[in-house]
Amino acid sequence: MPLARKRQISLTDTTYYRCISRCVRRTFLCGTDKISGKSFEHRKQWIEDRFLFLCTTFAIDVCAYAIMSNHIHVVLHVDCDAPQNWSDKEVVRRWQKLHKGTLLIQQFAQSKLESVGQDELPTLKSSIEVYRKRLFDISWFMKELNEPIARQANAEDQCTGHFWEGRFKSQALLDKHALAACLVYVDLNPIRAKLASTIDNSEHTSIKRRILDLKKGCQTQTLMPFVGHQTQSKGLNFDLHDYIQLVELTAGSINSQKHLGVDFNQSPIIKRLGLNEENWSQLSRGFEKFFSVAAGQTMSMEQYKESTNRKKMKNIRKSLLFN
Numbered sequence: 565m566p567l568a569r570k571r572q573i574s575l576t577d578t579t580y581y582r583c584i585s586r587c588v589r590r591t592f593l594c595g596t597d598k599i600s601g602k603s604f605e606h607r608k609q610w611i612e613d614r615f616l617f618l619c620t621t622f623a624i625d626v627c628a629y630a631i632m633s634n635h636i637h638v639v640l641h642v643d644c645d646a647p648q649n650w651s652d653k654e655v656v657r658r659w660q661k662l663h664k665g666t667l668l669i670q671q672f673a674q675s676k677l678e679s680v681g682q683d684e685l686p687t688l689k690s691s692i693e694v695y696r697k698r699l700f701d702i703s704w705f706m707k708e709l710n711e712p713i714a715r716q717a718n719a720e721d722q723c724t725g726h727f728w729e730g731r732f733k734s735q736a737l738l739d740k741h742a743l744a745a746c747l748v749y750v751d752l753n754p755i756r757a758k759l760a761s762t763i764d765n766s767e768h769t770s771i772k773r774r775i776l777d778l779k780k781g782c783q784t785q786t787l788m789p790f791v792g793h794q795t796q797s798k799g800l801n802f803d804l805h806d807y808i809q810l811v812e813l814t815a816g817s818i819n820s821q822k823h824l825g826v827d828f829n830q831s832p833i834i835k836r837l838g839l840n841e842e843n844w845s846q847l848s849r850g851f852e853k854f855f856s857v858a859a860g861q862t863m864s865m866e867q868y869k870e871s872t873n874r875k876k877m878k879n880i881r882k883s884l885l886f887n
Contacts, residue, residue, distance in 0.1 A: 573702055573734060577868050579642045580627070580737040581702055582746050584852075585710055586635040588726045593717065595633025607717060608768045611636060614709055616786040621661045621708075623647045623700040625788035627800060628746075630753035631768035637750045639737070640702060641788055643798070647696045652689075659695040662708055666691055706732045738860030738868055741837050741886040744802065745844075746859065748814055749851040755815045756849065763808075763815055771811055778804065806832045814848045843885045854882040861886045 573581060587593040594607045608631045615638065619626050623646040627639040647655070656673050659665060665673070668688045698704040714727035737743045751771035754760040763771050770787055777784040783804065790807055791799030800807075810831045817828075828834050828841045839847075851859070856878040858868045865883045869876075 574736065574868070574872055575642055575644055577871055578736050578738050579644060580639065580743050581642070582637065582639050582735040582737060582750065583702065583706055583732050584635060584637055584735075585706065585732045586729045588729055592633045593727060594631070604717075607713070610716060611709070611713055612768050614713060618705060618708060619786050621658050621699070622705050624702065624705050626770070626786070627743075627788045628750040628770040629768075630750050630766075630770070632753055632757065632759075637753060639743075639746055639750055640705065642700050642702065644700055647700050650696065652692045655692050655696045655699065658699055665695070669695075702734065734857075735855060736858040736860075736868060738858055738864035739886075740801065741839070741861055742855075742859040742864070743800075744810075744833060744837060745847040745851055745886075747800075747807070748811055748848055751811050752815055752818065752848065755818050761819065763811055771808070774804065775808065778808070802833055810834065814844070817845060818849065837886075839886070847885055854879055854885070859883075
C-alpha cells in the first residue's frame, strides 16, 4: 500500500522536494508516436508554461525541472512563512488565479462585504484559511499542474481517461549535498537519455532557461534564484556560474562514458561539499535509483527516519556517497 502523502512530506525536516509524474503506461503521450508519426512535442511547452504560471500563484518555488516524453521531474522549495504574511485579500487574489471560489469568496474579492451576513463571516474566514494552506501544499501544486494538462491533452486526442499515473512520487532532499546532486541529476535528464548532447540544446529544462536568461544579463524571474553564500537571501546557496560549470562538467562525464578529460576538481561546488569524483559520478547517473523517499547524508537520513516514524528506509547505505 502506498505511504500516505502526509508521511512522505515533512516540512519540519526539509522544504526541498523532488517530484515525478509519469504518463499512464509510460507511453510517449508528450513525445512522438512511433507508429503514427504524430508529434506531441508541443505538450512539453504546455507543461513548462504551467510550471512557470504556478510559481506566481503558490508559495512554492521551482528550483529545477526537466520535461521528458513520458514523465516530468521538478525540484520544489516550499516557502512556509510567506503565506502567513499574506493578507486575506492576497490569499484570495492568488487562489482566484486558479479557481473562482465560493460565492462568499467572490463577494469578498469584489469588496461586497456588505452583502455578507455576520453569521457568514466565520465561514468566509475558514475558507480563506483553507486556501492559505493549499497555497503552500505540494500535493495541491502538483494537482494544479497535472489536471489541466490532462484535460487539455484528452481534448486534443478526443478521448477520456487518465493521462497521468494516479499519484506523483515525491522525494525529500534533506541537505545541501542531496539538493546539489538532485538539481544536477534533474537538469541532465535529456543528456542521460541521449536526447541532447549539450546543456545548451537540452530542451524544456531549467538549466537551458537559466543559461538563456544569463546571456541576457539576468537571472530568470520565474525560477528560484541562485544567491551564492548569501545565507540571508532567499534562494539556492550556490553560485549560478559555479552551478552551470558543474552541470557542464557532469554532462561531459556522461558523454565521455569513461570520464576522459573531465576534472571535477575544477568545480567549487564539489570542493565545498567535499565529494570525490567517483561518488559524484555515481550520484549524477543513479540518483533516482539510489534513493527512494529521501536523500541526504547518513545523519540527515537517520533523523528523517526517526521524525517520520519509519521502521526502515530503502538504500540508506547509499547516503555514504555524500559523506
